[in-house]
Each structure stands twice: as structure tokens, then as C-alpha cells.
Amino acid sequence: MPFLKSVLKQYDLVVDKLELPxxxxxxxxxxKRSLIVSIPIEMDNGMINVYKGYRVQHDITLGPSKGxxxxxxNVNLEEVTALAMLMSWKCALMKxxxxxxxxxxxxxxxxxxxxxxxxxxxxxxxxxxxxxxxEEDIPAPDMNTxxxxxxxxxxxxxxxxxxxxxxxxxxxxxxxGGSLGREEGTGRGVYYMVEESAKIMxxxxxxxxxxxxxxxxxxxxxxxxxxxxxxxxxxxxxSNGGIYNRNGIDIENLIQHVNENKAISHYPDVEIIxxxxxxxxxCDALIPASxxxxxxxxxxGNVKAGVIVEGANGPTTPEAxxxxxxxNVRVIPDILANAGGVVISYFEWVQDLQFYFWKENEIxxxxxxxxxxxFNTVLSMSQKRxxxxxxxxxxxxxxxxxxxxxxxxxxx
Ligand code: NAD
Numbered sequence: 001m002p003f004l005k006s007v008l009k010q011y012d013l014v015v016d017k018l019e020l021p022x023x024x025x026x027x028x029x030x031x032k033r034s035l036i037v038s039i040p041i042e043m044d045n046g047m048i049n050v051y052k053g054y055r056v057q058h059d060i061t062l063g064p065s066k067g068x069x070x071x072x073x074n075v076n077l078e079e080v081t082a083l084a085m086l087m088s089w090k091c092a093l094m095k096x097x098x099x100x101x102x103x104x105x106x107x108x109x110x111x112x113x114x115x116x117x118x119x120x121x122x123x124x125x126x127x128x129x130x131x132x133x134x135e136e137d138i139p140a141p142d143m144n145t146x147x148x149x150x151x152x153x154x155x156x157x158x159x160x161x162x163x164x165x166x167x168x169x170x171x172x173x174x175x176x177g178g179s180l181g182r183e184e185g186t187g188r189g190v191y192y193m194v195e196e197s198a199k200i201m202x203x204x205x206x207x208x209x210x211x212x213x214x215x216x217x218x219x220x221x222x223x224x225x226x227x228x229x230x231x232x233x234x235x236x237x238x239s240n241g242g243i244y245n246r247n248g249i250d251i252e253n254l255i256q257h258v259n260e261n262k263a264i265s266h267y268p269d270v271e272i273i274x275x276x277x278x279x280x281x282x283c284d285a286l287i288p289a290s291x292x293x294x295x296x297x298x299x300x301g302n303v304k305a306g307v308i309v310e311g312a313n314g315p316t317t318p319e320a321x322x323x324x325x326x327x328n329v330r331v332i333p334d335i336l337a338n339a340g341g342v343v344i345s346y347f348e349w350v351q352d353l354q355f356y357f358w359k360e361n362e363i364x365x366x367x368x369x370x371x372x373x374x375f376n377t378v379l380s381m382s383q384k385r386x387x388x389x390x391x392x393x394x395x396x397x398x399x400x401x402x403x404x405x406x407x408x409x410x411x412x
Pocket of ligand 1: 143215216237239275289338342
């Protein structure tokens with residue numbers, strides 16, 4: 001099922017059970033603004049290529065919109081719209097003063113030079129400049145974009161405005177108003193969610209058997225933090241496939257191997273597995289941290305993990321959710337599990353607006369406190385109403401926006 005269709009299906013499932021004020025259901029079904037731009041850039045060989053870029057602002061009831069920018073060959077308007085909607089629920093669930101947005105450019109970053117990526121980023125920023133800003137819409141990194149991409153975006157915005165504007169994007173390098181802890185924020189949040197899940201399963205982090213799909217920013221950070229606590233990361237994968245060792249993989253060595261080889265393949269003393277094998281491996285916690293639509297009705301029946309902590313956005317389809325729920329496999333939904341990144345982005349934005357920067361232990365402490373508090377709010381709603389944690393998280397997020405829309409009223 002296409003991603004947007006699956007997100008809207010989930011939305012209908014949730015709002016069918018809510019008593020939303022008149023019109024709110026329909027308003028929240030549609031993005032507030034969708035921008036499609038053409039990005040012509042000169043390639044290193046002198047040819048001109050034209051890329052398609054998107055920025056979708058789904059909702060801005062609670063504050064400026066917030067969401068990442070993704071560079072990937074599969075980026076399209078529907079995907080970006082679905083991800084923007086998820087950002088609205090995520091920010092509302094985490095009680096941040098933000099609406100939801102997402103952006104992306106359809107391109108193959110692996111085939112582009114650094115200079116080509118810089119030209120792409122700068123031209124894209126200038127094409128969407130009227131839609132972004134520290135009080136309007138604040139982009140951040142996502143798949144295949146990073147601190148450098150955000151530095152180029154911030155610089156382009158600042159050059160065009162004539163003054164340096166730190167708060168226009170988050171996920172920036174420290175020297176440009178970035179926050180300590182931002183780069184590992186999402187993975188650290190995922191790690192806290194595994195920790196909270198282990199508590200309710202009556203298990204310790206030490207010895208917990210974990211499988212992780214995707215070994216990028218999110219997957220590798222969660223893997224490292226779990227490994228440091230003595231968890232056994234028994235399987236990991238990237239887009240080329242996976243590796244397995246029932247005794248656990250040394251994650252520090254693996255990170256070094258990936259830094260040197262740009263892939264996990266050829267890592268010694270492991271069995272080679274496919275991405276599909278990884279999802280159904282016998283483990284305590286499964287962390288999908290790659291792309292959407294990985295756990296489907298075809299493999300959900302074979303998942304052996306006790307808990308799935310969704311590092312990626314939308315890795316589980318609604319059909320798979322139903323199967324997992326019947327089988328009592330707990331799913332910590334993406335809008336909660338991977339919210340660490342947007343929470344630290346919020347900290348970064350607050351620090352940029354105040355021109356005052358916090359210490360790393362303060363940031364980690366605040367992140368842990370927020371993640372654990374919302375985890376327990378979602379858990380207790382799911383237990384009270386006998387619904388799964390995704391339904392509970394979406395209900396809390398949607399209800400918060402609905403309440404704000406009701407009080408604000410409908411303009412004009
Ligand atoms: P990344 O680009 O750093 O890493 C992605 C990883 O997934 C890589 O190891 C890649 O090889 C692998 N991968 C790609 N396609 C795959 C496939 N079809 N099967 C298996 N593996 C595949 O990206 P990231 O920043 O770690 O983001 C991962 C996921 O987490 C995405 O869904 C993203 O939207 C979500 N997310 C990221 C952040 C963040 O702060 N980076 C925040 C919230 C959510």
C-alpha cells in the first residue's frame with residue numbers, strides 16, 4: 001500500500017474513535033501548504049540537471065512547522081505529505097510548540113559530488129525561502145542530509161536575508177548554533193524507549209538481544225548506546241543486506257568498519273542474512289531504522305521480537321499492526337520512538353533564539369525526562385482504553401491539535 005494511503009488509513013482508524021469538533025477531522029486530513037519546486041543545478045561535468053524538490057507544511061496550529069529534509073531517489077509529493085502529517089502528530093504528542101512539515105529532493109546523493117550537493121542544497125533553499133524561517137517552518141536533517149546540509153541551508157537563508165539567522169534550521173554544526181547531543185538525539189531517544197520497554201517486559205538492558213535494520217545515524221547510535229549497556233546486538237543491516245552473530249556483534253568495531261568501508265558487508269565472523277531475515281530473527285527487541293513499509297502483512301506473523309521500537313518513520317503497515325497486536329507484540333510507534341531528534345531540535349531552536357547554550361548532560365537529562373514521561377502517558381492510555389500504543393500516541397497527538405483548533409476557531 002502506498003505510504004500516504006497507509007498513513008491516512010491509520011488516521012481514519014484513530015479519528016473514527018474520537019469525538020472531534022466539526023470540521024477538524026477533514027481539516028487535519030489535508031496539508032496546509034504543499035510546495036513543489038524545480039531545482040536546476042550545474043553538474044561538475046558542465047551539464048545542467050533539473051531536480052524536483054518538495055516542502056509540505058501539514059499543520060501549523062500549535063506553532064511554526066518542523067520537519068526534516070530528505071535526499072533520495074524515491075522522494076515524491078505523497079511520501080513527503082505522509083511524513084509531514086506524522087510530524088504534526090509527533091510534535092503534538094511530545095508537547096512541542098510546533099506543527100508538522102517535511103521536505104525532500106528526488107535525487108541520487110550517492111552519485112553526486114560534495115560540490116553538486118552544495119549547489120543543490122543552496123538552490124533548493126532559495127526556492128523555498130518564502131516558506132521557511134525561525135517563526136515559520138524550521139527544516140532539519142533526514143535521510144542522506146546532515147549537519148553540512150543544514151549549514152548550507154542556514155548560510156543561504158542568512159545571505160538572502162542579509163543577517164545571520166541561527167534558528168532557521170536545526171541539526172547544525174556546533175559552531176553555527178547547533179546543540180550538543182543533536183546528532184545522536186534520535187538514536188538516543190530510541191535507546192531510552194528500548195530501556196523503558198525492557199522495564200515493562202521485566203528484562204534488563206544487559207543481555208537484551210536486539211536486531212536493528214538500518215545502520216545509519218539512528219540505527220548505529222541506538223546500537224552503540226545499547227552495546228555500551230551490555231545489550232547483545234545480534235543482527236544489523238544496511239541497504240545491501242545484514243549480518244548476524246547469536247553471541248552479539250562488537251558495535252564499536254562495526255562502526256569503525258563502516259567508517260572505513262562505507263558498508264557493513266565483509267565484516268568478519270558473522271553470518272550473512274537478508275533484510276527480510278533480520279525482521280523475523282529471534283530477539284527481544286527489533287529496531288527498524290531504515291525506510292518505511294518494512295513490516296507488512298507478509299512478515300508480521302513471523303516477527304519473533306517481544307517489542308518493536310520504530311526508529312524509522314512508518315516502518316509498519318496498518319495490516320501488520322493488526323497482526324502484531326493480535327500476537328501481543330508491543331510496538332513503540334515511530335511518533336514516540338524516534339521523537340528524540342525533534343525534541344533536541346526543539347532544544348537547539350530554543351538555544352538559538354536565546355543565544356544561550358546548554359551543557360550536554362542537561363540536554364540528555366531533559367531528553368530522557370520528556371521521552372520517559374510521554375512513554376508512560378502513552379502506555380497508561382493504551383492500558384486504560386485497551387488500545388495499542390500507536391493508537392494511544394496518535395489519539396494524544398491529534399486531540400492536542402484538535403483542542404487548539406477548537407479554541408482558535410476557524411478563520412475568518
Ligand atoms: P541514514 O541515511 O543515516 O541511514 C539509513 C540506513 O538505512 C542506512 O544504513 C541505509 O543503508 C539503510 N537502508 C536504506 N534503505 C534500506 C532498505 N531498503 N533496507 C534496509 N536498510 C536500508 O538515515 P537515518 O537518519 O538513520 O534515518 C533512518 C530512519 O529514521 C528514516 O526512516 C528517517 O526518516 C528516520 N528518522 C531519522 C531521524 C534523524 O534524526 N536522523 C529522526 C526521526 C526519524
